[in-house]
């Protein structure tokens with residue numbers, strides 16, 4: 119049977135690939151698009167384990183713009199986004215002055231933000247923060263919680279209704295002829311042809327590019343812990359989510375349980391991710407690296423009377439522990455654009471927070487429309503150049519993990 123031919127093939131139907139399929143097919147009935155994923159049933163990529171915190175202010179104006187565009191999108195989708203707000207806590211003098219800087223930055227950019235004193239913050243906070251552990255909070259009322267599963271499925275439905283073809287298959291090869299891509303081959307031996315291929319394969323992007331076109335880009339899959347408390351009664355209040363930059367921790371109310379994440383541990387690269395973006399908690403020293411951070415976090419900062427997460431009872435009282443995996447880059451900005459050979463594009467290292475904005479931006483590039491030049495170079499996959507060896511760039515990328523809330527151009531964290 120002859121290979122099926124498309125204008126564009128998108129490899130990966132996580133939140134990024136699905137959003138791209140929806141945007142690219144909109145008002146574009148002449149474009150034939152194929153969306154391929156290993157599974158359309160489970161969300162086995164990073165999208166499936168993200169708790170969906172969306173904070174829009176970032177030192178990088180590019181990330182702020184992409185996050186604002188994404189929130190605008192999510193807010194228009196049923197059940198996709200709750201504007202619960204975000205409270206960033208501080209307890210040290212350095213933390214307080216950092217809040218002043220962030221407040222000034224937000225005000226400059228026309229974003230809503232205010233400093234809230236201890237007593238007012240205590241009223242707004244979910245009862246999972248120990249009240250004597252912080253001094254004040256920086257409040258962003260327009261931030262909120264996205265539901266990555268709802269968003270991904272909504273984009274897939276939009277794409278399907280606009281004629282995008284879906285195939286469940288594992289792409290094992292990107293085919294090339296001369297300087298241009300020509301299609302993909304799947305593990306079950308099928309071939310699909312296209313003049314454009316977009317790799318939106320999350321943490322598997324590096325291996326797919328390296329194995330099939332011998333292209334090295336400095337993307338580093340890294341393990342990240344997220345833990346859930348045991349079940350409790352619903353509080354029936356939409357509490358803001360909480361970030362604590364000084365302690366590198368964050369938390370949110372999930373309705374009938376609480377969720378906590380930490381960056382306060384040595385970063386752990388995941389060189390060969392398996393079939394899902396959740397790795398083994400016990401393996402690769404992750405448990406040892408993380409349990410100290412969690413104990414510290416629950417002994418003096420987080421915890422609630424309802425679920426008794428004191429550090430002594432921690433192991434017993436956690437209902438679920440996830441070692442998720444997401445992708446880091448040397449500057450903590452996504453990579454979105456053409457990478458060569460001709461017709462090959464990439465959309466990787468993208469958070470839920472900026473997924474819709476990045477997918478819209480890539481849609482414009484694919485359609486040859488005008489885009490903001492600054493954003494194009496900030497996201498350009500070729501921006502790292504070739505003067506620094508890729509292995510060195512990967513080390514830089516890994517180091518950004520502990521500065522995810524940093525005051526430099528990085529900082530896209532939950």
Ligand SMILES: Cc1cc2nc3c(=O)[nH]c(=O)nc-3n(C[C@H](O)[C@H](O)[C@H](O)COP(=O)(O)OP(=O)(O)OC[C@H]3O[C@@H](n4cnc5c(N)ncnc54)[C@H](O)[C@@H]3O)c2cc1C
Pocket residue numbers: 129130131132133134135154155156157161162163164165166167168169170171172266287288289290318319320321322323326342343344395440441442443444445465466467468469470471472531532
């Ligand atoms: C624990 C954790 C907490 C997080 N918290 C947040 C948060 O609060 N806020 C936030 O904004 N972000 C958060 N993130 C980050 C966010 O989840 C990811 O950055 C985002 O979901 C990536 O989406 P994606 O579509 O690029 O990748 P993925 O969701 O990983 O999708 C990639 C898809 O490609 C498919 N695929 C890969 N290779 C192939 C192949 N060869 N053939 C066919 N299909 C293939 C996979 O099956 C997968 O479905 C978190 C991540 C983790 C792990």
